[in-house]
Amino acid sequence: MIEFLFLDLDDTILDFKKAEHIAIRKAIAEAGVEPTDEICARYSVINKGCWERLERGEWTREEVLQNRFGLLFEELGLTVDKEAVARNYERLLGMGHWYLPGAEETVKQILFGKYRLFLASNGTASVQHGRLTSAGLYPYFEQAFVSQEIGHNKPSKAYFDACFARIPGFDREKCLMVGDSLTSDILGGINAGIKTVWVNPEGRQAPAHIQPDYQIGSLAELPELLEKL
Numbered sequence: 001m002i003e004f005l006f007l008d009l010d011d012t013i014l015d016f017k018k019a020e021h022i023a024i025r026k027a028i029a030e031a032g033v034e035p036t037d038e039i040c041a042r043y044s045v046i047n048k049g050c051w052e053r054l055e056r057g058e059w060t061r062e063e064v065l066q067n068r069f070g071l072l073f074e075e076l077g078l079t080v081d082k083e084a085v086a087r088n089y090e091r092l093l094g095m096g097h098w099y100l101p102g103a104e105e106t107v108k109q110i111l112f113g114k115y116r117l118f119l120a121s122n123g124t125a126s127v128q129h130g131r132l133t134s135a136g137l138y139p140y141f142e143q144a145f146v147s148q149e150i151g152h153n154k155p156s157k158a159y160f161d162a163c164f165a166r167i168p169g170f171d172r173e174k175c176l177m178v179g180d181s182l183t184s185d186i187l188g189g190i191n192a193g194i195k196t197v198w199v200n201p202e203g204r205q206a207p208a209h210i211q212p213d214y215q216i217g218s219l220a221e222l223p224e225l226l227e228k229l
Contacts, residue, residue, distance in 0.1 A: 143166060
């Protein structure tokens with residue numbers, strides 16, 4: 001019987017890709033650079049690679065936040081104040097929210113009250129707290145575990161151990177980690193010794209070394225899965 005649900009935020013509950021696209025276009029435009037589709041798409045690729053370096057322990061969070069823009073502008077051959085753009089981007093990213101289809105109803109009307117809900121995010125604290133407030137999600141989670149405040153990042157065991165230690169009556173055997181990232185959420189759950197659910201809308205193939213226990217196409221499919229467990 002599952003009692004504890006750890007839910008990722010970005011691209012599991014909220015549409016991070018849409019938020020990122022809007023914020024990066026505004027931040028780049030305000031820096032005097034035309035925000036073409038090609039530039040915005042390239043930023044997304046660079047950004048993803050930078051966060052993967054954080055997950056592997058190769059970069060600090062500060063290096064991610066600064067280097068992603070430095071790498072982009074260097075690639076474009078532009079002289080732009082990367083620190084100013086980074087600050088503006090973070091501000092813009094934390095200003096709004098967009099739910100993925102069915103996610104709001106799933107969290108607020110189906111999961112809440114039936115399971116103990118916890119948010120598990122590697123995002124920047126100021127950004128995530130802004131988006132959680134905007135989305136009205138705080139009342140539905142017992143605690144929001146943002147890695148910048150925890151002092152460790154997913155997928156490290158240390159991150160999850162720190163989270164578990166803050167939950168009264170916690171039982172690993174009754175816990176699921178639910179998220180869209182294999183390298184952060186699923187590998188993190190594996191490292192922590194808890195079952196995992198991969199939110200995989202594109203039907204991708206998981207590599208042999210990161211195998212989730214279960215797969216769903218969207219968070220809206222989670223309640224049906226839980227009924228079977």
